[in-house]
Amino acid sequence: MPTITIDGKKVDCREGVPVLQAALEAGLEVPHYCYHPGLSIVASCRLCLMEMKMPNPQTKELEWAPRLFPSCQTPVRDGMEVRFESPAVQGNQQHVMEYYLVNHPLDCPVCDKAGECYLQDYSERFGHASSRMVEDKHKNPKKNIGSDTLLYQDRCVLCTRCVRFCDEIAGAGELRVVDRGNRCEIDVFPGVPLDNPLQGNVVDLCPVGALLDKGFLFRQRVWMLRHTPSVSPADSSGATIWIDHNDEGVHRCRPRFNERVNQWWISDEQRFAWRAYVRREHERLTLPRQRRGGETETVRWEDLPAILRFRFEQAARAPSGPQAPAPGSKVAAVLSPMMSCEEAWLLGRFIRSVAPQATLVLGHVPVVGQDRTFAKGFVIRAEKCPNRRGVERAMESLGGPNLALADFLKAAGEGKFAAAYVVGGYPESWVTPDMQKPLAKVEFLVVHDLFASPLSAAATIVIPGASWMEREGTFMNCDGLVQPFERAIVPLEGVKSDGQFFHELCGEPGLFRSRRTREKMAETMPEFASVFVPRQEPEYAH
Amino acid sequence: MSWQAVDRTRVPEEQLGPGLSEAVKEKIRAFFSRYPTKQAAVLPALHIAQDALGYVSLRAMKELAELLEIPPSKVMDVVTFYTHFWTHPKGRKTLLLCRSISCELLGAGKLKDAIRQRLGIGEHETTPDGEYSFMTEECLAACDHAPCLMVNEKMHKCVRPEDLERILADADNDRLDIPRSDLFDAP
Numbered sequence A: 001m002p003t004i005t006i007d008g009k010k011v012d013c014r015e016g017v018p019v020l021q022a023a024l025e026a027g028l029e030v031p032h033y034c035y036h037p038g039l040s041i042v043a044s045c046r047l048c049l050m051e052m053k054m055p056n057p058q059t060k061e062l063e064w065a066p067r068l069f070p071s072c073q074t075p076v077r078d079g080m081e082v083r084f085e086s087p088a089v090q091g092n093q094q095h096v097m098e099y100y101l102v103n104h105p106l107d108c109p110v111c112d113k114a115g116e117c118y119l120q121d122y123s124e125r126f127g128h129a130s131s132r133m134v135e136d137k138h139k140n141p142k143k144n145i146g147s148d149t150l151l152y153q154d155r156c157v158l159c160t161r162c163v164r165f166c167d168e169i170a171g172a173g174e175l176r177v178v179d180r181g182n183r184c185e186i187d188v189f190p191g192v193p194l195d196n197p198l199q200g201n202v203v204d205l206c207p208v209g210a211l212l213d214k215g216f217l218f219r220q221r222v223w224m225l226r227h228t229p230s231v232s233p234a235d236s237s238g239a240t241i242w243i244d245h246n247d248e249g250v251h252r253c254r255p256r257f258n259e260r261v262n263q264w265w266i267s268d269e270q271r272f273a274w275r276a277y278v279r280r281e282h283e284r285l286t287l288p289r290q291r292r293g294g295e296t297e298t299v300r301w302e303d304l305p306a307i308l309r310f311r312f313e314q315a316a317r318a319p320s321g322p323q324a325p326a327p328g329s330k331v332a333a334v335l336s337p338m339m340s341c342e343e344a345w346l347l348g349r350f351i352r353s354v355a356p357q358a359t360l361v362l363g364h365v366p367v368v369g370q371d372r373t374f375a376k377g378f379v380i381r382a383e384k385c386p387n388r389r390g391v392e393r394a395m396e397s398l399g400g401p402n403l404a405l406a407d408f409l410k411a412a413g414e415g416k417f418a419a420a421y422v423v424g425g426y427p428e429s430w431v432t433p434d435m436q437k438p439l440a441k442v443e444f445l446v447v448h449d450l451f452a453s454p455l456s457a458a459a460t461i462v463i464p465g466a467s468w469m470e471r472e473g474t475f476m477n478c479d480g481l482v483q484p485f486e487r488a489i490v491p492l493e494g495v496k497s498d499g500q501f502f503h504e505l506c507g508e509p510g511l512f513r514s515r516r517t518r519e520k521m522a523e524t525m526p527e528f529a530s531v532f533v534p535r536q537e538p539e540y541a542h
Numbered sequence B: 001m002s003w004q005a006v007d008r009t010r011v012p013e014e015q016l017g018p019g020l021s022e023a024v025k026e027k028i029r030a031f032f033s034r035y036p037t038k039q040a041a042v043l044p045a046l047h048i049a050q051d052a053l054g055y056v057s058l059r060a061m062k063e064l065a066e067l068l069e070i071p072p073s074k075v076m077d078v079v080t081f082y083t084h085f086w087t088h089p090k091g092r093k094t095l096l097l098c099r100s101i102s103c104e105l106l107g108a109g110k111l112k113d114a115i116r117q118r119l120g121i122g123e124h125e126t127t128p129d130g131e132y133s134f135m136t137e138e139c140l141a142a143c144d145h146a147p148c149l150m151v152n153e154k155m156h157k158c159v160r161p162e163d164l165e166r167i168l169a170d171a172d173n174d175r176l177d178i179p180r181s182d183l184f185d186a187p
């Protein structure tokens, strides 16, 4: 491990990283715009310059070189010495910051990025609070450049992060620097807009308020937002995200660095997945209901466990006869791949406790197209649910009779099941006539879902579910990585979070805590003894 | 909304301008074998396109991008980097005024005002009759004769504002004094 000296202090650094990265990891606040660890290095913003000791060409002695060097472009070498807190370095920072503000409109009061803008932060910290510019400013236009993205050219600092992202990560290369020198602008080719499926990342990457998300525009001041670490449910990759929310609900999702999965990026599908839940909020199920004859009535949450226990036990005791599926009883539970590992395990355990021979079924796994891999390895998975593997793992550890969904539906259609607990939780409509018909044959059908559907209409008991933003737990991604997500917002009024309900169903006292449930799961499934939490990265101007 | 955004996501068909003929495309393809990648041929390709059309239209950029197998934005990047390439039609004669330091010190500014006044056009603009276009350029490499003004291929040295009429009337303005390199004609 190389050791370098920054301002007289020894710093251990990772092999081969730039001095800037080492300094940031050591906790130094070094201003930088163009450097991003996920992109190529161009050293164009000139903010990160430091003094460095270099060998004198004549004497070969190490001495302080007369000029400043971009620390983002200089790899660490063992024994290297650099200065950051020095008058020369600070002078450079002040001058560069002043240039950045020459044509900037200083419109922070109406800028979406205010509060998380590195032009603001650096001006305050390294530059001047006021501008000496008395000449007319050059006004650049605002441009509509893509399906989800706007470009306020007047705020751009030309760091070219967005351009490099589109070239190197998304591979579509829609963004470009046009013109030259002081007339430079970022632009798309007219009529060829930014529309790659990773485009949202350019908004996070932009260190200033130039690139903006149309959906978030003028919605919230960022300092009003709280950030909750989560995992995206949009596909099976297990991309880690931040959910930004406040009392009014969720406002956006951003990537959370993850060295094993999504690095610094997320796909637009993952970024905007939350909107589907919000858009359909008026269709949400909000109270548990029970059917009596043709009518339905609400049931109190507290009464549900006893009802379910009684009805499932009854169905399990019924003479199995030739009608029942071979080794099992007439009870089944369909576990959705939208459930967390803990929820699947708890529900499985409950069903098995009332009907030891109950059949467990993995619910509908939505798949769209093929996995899509991008230039530097970012993958959008075809499997559009977060936890198929986790649910399968829980089913495996619970053992006993299992059926594939198609076989279960067939058997149900033949009247082989008297009671079934079906969990949905998908953001989109998922009930097809192929499911509806056979499930209508199940005498005691419990449907636990987010939205009203033909299935919930036919159910004996309907239990409202909570969205992933309203729950906590873990998802196991397509590579078997177990990652925790936290609850960002409280469930809709009347809704109990799925984990809490299953916890009570299993007769456990008090509050559901996914971690405590995992401790119990770990007795039979060692992979749940610990979860993967990505490394904390320094902030790279987002 | 209180502000207007320029819509870059769409472009009206008529703004795309003329395209490249098959012969021109063939000429460009003939350059590919000289370079390790097709993209590397972007500069000669742009010269050929501009020679053929008088400027590089959006449609030409798109067609070039297809030929060179790069996104059209990349072609636009190169076109706009060089003032030599025009993205809109150019007049028959292009006045190229030096804006570098020697010329500036010796009165290029006054000359610029005179040109603007005489022709009624600004930089990178063309007179309505299509006769003249005007642009400025960094050092024309004749600093010892500053200020300098080129009309098409002919260099006029030590130009004062009162010389302008005479220069505009110069019969040689259209002539190609310097034989052009055959680089772009015979690969």
Ligand code: SF4
Pocket: A155, A156, A157, A158, A159, A160, A161, A162, A163, A186, A205, A206, A207, A208, A210, A211
């Ligand atoms: S738009 Fe943002 S990311 Fe792109 S060059 Fe400008 S400042 Fe950088």
Ligand code: FES
Pocket: A031, A032, A033, A034, A035, A042, A043, A044, A045, A046, A047, A048, A049, A070, A071, A072, A073
């Ligand atoms: S020059 Fe080093 S971060 Fe931009």
Ligand code: FES
Pocket: B098, B099, B100, B101, B102, B103, B104, B139, B140, B141, B142, B143, B146, B147, B148
């Ligand atoms: S400065 Fe004008 S020709 Fe060099």
